[in-house]
Amino acid sequence: MKKVAFITGASKGIGLEIARIHAAHGDDLILTARSLHDLQEIKTHFECEYPVKVTIIAKDLSMAGSAEEVFDEIKQQHIDVDYLVNNAGFGDYGYFADTNWDRYSAMINLNISSLTELCHLFISDWQGRKAGKILNVASTAAFQPGPKMAVYFATKAYVLSFSQAIGQEVKKDGITITAFCPGPTNTNFMDDSQMIVSRMVAGHKLPAPKEVARCAYKAMISGKSVAIHGTKNRIMANLNRFVPRSWATKITDKLL
Ligand SMILES: NC(=O)c1ccc[n+]([C@@H]2O[C@H](COP(=O)([O-])OP(=O)(O)OC[C@H]3O[C@@H](n4cnc5c(N)ncnc54)[C@H](OP(=O)(O)O)[C@@H]3O)[C@@H](O)[C@H]2O)c1
Numbered sequence: 001m002k003k004v005a006f007i008t009g010a011s012k013g014i015g016l017e018i019a020r021i022h023a024a025h026g027d028d029l030i031l032t033a034r035s036l037h038d039l040q041e042i043k044t045h046f047e048c049e050y051p052v053k054v055t056i057i058a059k060d061l062s063m064a065g066s067a068e069e070v071f072d073e074i075k076q077q078h079i080d081v082d083y084l085v086n087n088a089g090f091g092d093y094g095y096f097a098d099t100n101w102d103r104y105s106a107m108i109n110l111n112i113s114s115l116t117e118l119c120h121l122f123i124s125d126w127q128g129r130k131a132g133k134i135l136n137v138a139s140t141a142a143f144q145p146g147p148k149m150a151v152y153f154a155t156k157a158y159v160l161s162f163s164q165a166i167g168q169e170v171k172k173d174g175i176t177i178t179a180f181c182p183g184p185t186n187t188n189f190m191d192d193s194q195m196i197v198s199r200m201v202a203g204h205k206l207p208a209p210k211e212v213a214r215c216a217y218k219a220m221i222s223g224k225s226v227a228i229h230g231t232k233n234r235i236m237a238n239l240n241r242f243v244p245r246s247w248a249t250k251i252t253d254k255l256l
Helices: 013-024 036-049 066-076 101-125 150-173 209-221 231-239 245-255
Strands: 004-008 028-033 054-058 083-086 133-137 176-181 226-228
Touching: 004 013, 013 028, 013 036, 013 083, 013 133, 013 209, 028 036, 036 054, 054 066, 066 101, 083 101, 101 133, 101 150, 133 150, 133 209, 150 176, 150 226, 176 209, 209 226, 226 231
Parallel strands: 004 028, 004 083, 028 054, 083 133, 133 176, 176 226
Antiparallel strands: none
């Protein structure tokens, strides 16, 4: 039977590649992002390339009420979602006081509030179904505080903690929650967040979003609770367990 994947931030980067993998598996898609034009092009391309139906919903998920609006639109179209991929998110590189509050507010709304509300809406809707998979895209930023990206790192720490906690709660309902933690990846995120100038990224060869998306999809399908992309990222994330948090903060400050 055909499955349906609902993917946020599907217009580019990791989200677009996750969408492509679902399409290649024959899953119908509901794709959302702000840019209607990009979504229209992706719909046309995917429906030509794969035997799938693509529904697009252009929405700014940093706006209050937007998560519920998207959910209602999906319900009005009588589509049953099997996979929820909370991928949309952005960061910002620089000292905390130098970035304006509106950007932080939008970041918290998108990276935390919308993701949490979508989980709440779908998990409530899936009660009794004994099925449903959620992939929440966190980051290796989730494992330690991040001076110069303080708010972004904290939002991803939230995503990791929240995903693990609800994952434990919904095991009994046959639902799986995967917190996926990519390290720096070669996407528009780097330019958008201005992280491109940071020591962690400048001059390094970053993995392509396609490779990262494959890891994310595999982790979600197998129902893994937490998945970190890349051996080096896994080692770094796990090292955090053995060093005092104050050291991890100083090291991250130097690396960023
Ligand atoms: N790239 C990295 O190094 C990296 C590392 C770790 C974690 N991550 C995480 O991976 C996820 C995907 O990032 P990416 O690297 O693929 O970045 P990306 O290429 O910039 O893609 C971000 C996606 O989110 C959408 N989006 C941004 N703001 C939005 C908003 N307000 N409302 C709705 N959609 C919005 C964008 O589409 P529109 O602009 O059209 O809205 C786009 O589709 C994010 O959660 C990010 O934090 C990325």
